[in-house]
Amino acid sequence: MIVKILVVSDFHYALPQFDWLVGAAPAYDLVIFAGDLLDTNSLVDPGTQIVVVMKYLKRISELTRLIVCSGNHDLDAIGADGEKHAQWLGAARRLSIPVDGDTLEIGDTLITICPWWDGPLTQQAIARQFEAAAPRRKGAWLWVYHAPPSDTPIAWSGQRHFGDAALSGWIAQYRPDFVISGHVHEAPFARNGSWADRLGDSWLFNPGRQIGETPTTIAIDTSAMEAAWFSLEGAELVKLDAPLERPLAQLMALPGWMQRAPA
Numbered sequence: 253m254i255v256k257i258l259v260v261s262d263f264h265y266a267l268p269q270f271d272w273l274v275g276a277a278p279a280y281d282l283v284i285f286a287g288d289l290l291d292t293n294s295l296v297d298p299g300t301q302i303v304v305v306m307k308y309l310k311r312i313s314e315l316t317r318l319i320v321c322s323g324n325h326d327l328d329a330i331g332a333d334g335e336k337h338a339q340w341l342g343a344a345r346r347l348s349i350p351v352d353g354d355t356l357e358i359g360d361t362l363i364t365i366c367p368w369w370d371g372p373l374t375q376q377a378i379a380r381q382f383e384a385a386a387p388r389r390k391g392a393w394l395w396v397y398h399a400p401p402s403d404t405p406i407a408w409s410g411q412r413h414f415g416d417a418a419l420s421g422w423i424a425q426y427r428p429d430f431v432i433s434g435h436v437h438e439a440p441f442a443r444n445g446s447w448a449d450r451l452g453d454s455w456l457f458n459p460g461r462q463i464g465e466t467p468t469t470i471a472i473d474t475s476a477m478e479a480a481w482f483s484l485e486g487a488e489l490v491k492l493d494a495p496l497e498r499p500l501a502q503l504m505a506l507p508g509w510m511q512r513a514p515a
């Protein structure tokens with residue numbers, strides 16, 4: 253049974269943020285890492301980044317359930333299809349961490365984890381992944397997908413949208429309950445941007461990114477039906493069983509269900 257979910261993304265090899273996550277993870281039933289664990293612009297070579305990040309993933313998976321999808325900075329190999337993939341996440345799967353391409357059930361929640369698509373073949377594979385997973389849905393369906401859907405506030409950088417139009421189409425087709433993304437670091441901070449949005453009945457989330465030792469995070473409580481976003485700029489709350497109203501409620505004090513979780 254998943255009640256408390258911690259969502260992070262886009263650490264871009266910021267090791268103090270991984271350290272923070274190790275400390276925070278035990279307070280949650282599930283940690284979702286929505287891509288860009290590595291950074292292609294880092295001075296540290298990719299092989300070393302992978303070794304270090306895999307140690308963190310192993311550690312976190314020993315503390316709570318962890319699932320991971322790839323982002324555009326995580327692609328380390330060209331597959332047989334000629335497209336780039338996060339092949340290194342195969343080592344995480346061998347540690348029983350669900351990754352790209354996996355669909356799993358936790359209680360009656362179905363979770364589908366999608367890869368970053370670098371070309372049409374991977375995009376077609378994602379379409380088949382949703383098609384195959386759909387009949388397994390009994391309760392809530394949660395997707396983990398690095399790019400946010402197009403033309404939504406969670407894809408707005410402040411200058412333009414960086415969303416994925418294919419994802420928007422799949423959301424309209426399958427109406428998942430939750431779509432967890434990342435990718436557009438500025439969206440939660442930008443004017444007319446956001447960390448939370450709705451498309452039809454689907455809740456969309458993107459925690460964004462900030463520098464420093466504490467990452468931006470979204471905490472979701474499926475029993476209190478609330479989600480909260482935390483950043484250096486403060487905290488905001490949405491009620492999942494009510495229509496989304498803007499501006500989002502400022503969170504002045506931690507709700508009861510967050511009391512035991514590190515801020």
Ligand SMILES: [Zn+2]
Nearest residue numbers: 262288323435
């Ligand atoms: Zn990123």
